Amino acid sequence: VGGDRHGKGDGMAHDLVIRGGTVVDGTGAPGWTGDVAVDGDRIVEVGRVDGPGRREIDADGQVVTPGFVDIHTHLDAQLAWDPIASSSCWHGVTSVVLGNCGVTFAPVADGGAEFLAEMMESVEDIPARSILDGLSWNWSTYGEYLDEVETLPKGVNVGGMVGHCAVRVAAMGERSLDEEPAGPEDIAAMVPMVEEAMEAGALGFSTSRTFLHRVPDGRYVPGTHATADELLAFAGVLADHQGAVFEAAAKLGGRNDPEGRFTREEIGMYGDISRLAGCPVTFGLTQVDIVPDMHLRVLDFV
Missing domain, CATH: 3.20.20.140 (Metal-dependent hydrolases)
Incomplete structure (x- = not known):
């Protein structure tokens, strides 16, 4: 994922927001519905992401995991x-x-x-x-x-x-x-x-x-x-x-x-x-x- 990193607090959009997927984070915890925000090449937020994304993916019905x-x-x-x-x-x-x-x-x-x-x-x-x-x-x-x-x-x-x-x-x-x-x-x-x-x-x-x-x-x-x-x-x-x-x-x-x-x-x-x-x-x-x-x-x- 390309683009400059922007903090959510500055009012600027994340590079990518994956919304509404079943997040399985690799810790062994049960999957839960949430969002993932990415800026540059880093995941910067997992949970409820209120800010917009330059690109957004509707992950409803999909599983979102680490690679x-x-x-x-x-x-x-x-x-x-x-x-x-x-x-x-x-x-x-x-x-x-x-x-x-x-x-x-x-x-x-x-x-x-x-x-x-x-x-x-x-x-x-x-x-x-x-x-x-x-x-x-x-x-x-x-x-x-x-x-x-x-x-x-x-x-x-x-x-x-x-x-x-x-x-x-x-x-x-x-x-x-x-x-x-x-x-x-x-x-x-x-x-x-x-x-x-x-x-x-x-x-x-x-x-x-x-x-x-x-x-x-x-x-x-x-x-x-x-x-x-x-x-x-x-x-x-x-x-x-x-x-x-x-x-x-x-x-x-x-x-x-x-x-x-x-x-x-x-x-x-x-x-x-x-x-x-x-x-x-x-x-x-x-x-x-x-x-x-x-x-x-x-x-x-x-």
């Missing part, structure tokens, strides 16, 4: 050609988080763009050709990627997490896809990349451990088989950054057994990560037809 935050998106490339971030923006979303599931476009080594783009296509069904053509790829670190995002025209607020897949590929190359654990020297190469990303403004770190995520040749994405030691090394980085988050596409319900070893070990490891990092660990739960209550049974471990 929603879409915490799990894969808009990392799409923002380059779709500044309004559809379809998130169609549902009241005003802030989006990139970099989920460990799949990001930075850090990237020389010649690594094609692999990262093809991995995103394989995991999220976003065409690699569009990714390669739509992005400038004039970065190597995650901080430089964030600088590029900053230059893009955007209709939403944007933040991002640095992805384990990209970090592992940049540090280990083809070996990043192996099932063998990363060695001490590999972890020593990856940790500074995560440190750089966090210092540059990343919201946190993400990883993929689910067997559903594969690269085009059928192998699991880098990091799927990462040991607890590797992930705890990254948790140590997050510990130095208040407000960070650790996100995972989790390895849960192995062989459709929510009480099995895979699930118990996975949840236990996330507890260790959360305690070391001093931050939340987030992961999605999905309902599967063969065990329709599996997501509920997994929650019993959390």
Whole structure:
């Protein structure tokens, strides 16, 4: 919303008044009928707004809320050609988080763009050709990627997490896809990349451990088989950054057994990560037809 800010007391109109909507303010309070006044880019009054607005919206029968935050998106490339971030923006979303599931476009080594783009296509069904053509790829670190995002025209607020897949590929190359654990020297190469990303403004770190995520040749994405030691090394980085988050596409319900070893070990490891990092660990739960209550049974471990 544009325009100069004017106080109600000076007799001048607000830039925008939204009138008569059901206001749900995000505090947990029940919705109530009221008005919202906006001057410039700030909400200046909520309640009964007596003064006029240069622009007025009749919100009778509508719900008026703060913008929603879409915490799990894969808009990392799409923002380059779709500044309004559809379809998130169609549902009241005003802030989006990139970099989920460990799949990001930075850090990237020389010649690594094609692999990262093809991995995103394989995991999220976003065409690699569009990714390669739509992005400038004039970065190597995650901080430089964030600088590029900053230059893009955007209709939403944007933040991002640095992805384990990209970090592992940049540090280990083809070996990043192996099932063998990363060695001490590999972890020593990856940790500074995560440190750089966090210092540059990343919201946190993400990883993929689910067997559903594969690269085009059928192998699991880098990091799927990462040991607890590797992930705890990254948790140590997050510990130095208040407000960070650790996100995972989790390895849960192995062989459709929510009480099995895979699930118990996975949840236990996330507890260790959360305690070391001093931050939340987030992961999605999905309902599967063969065990329709599996997501509920997994929650019993959390």
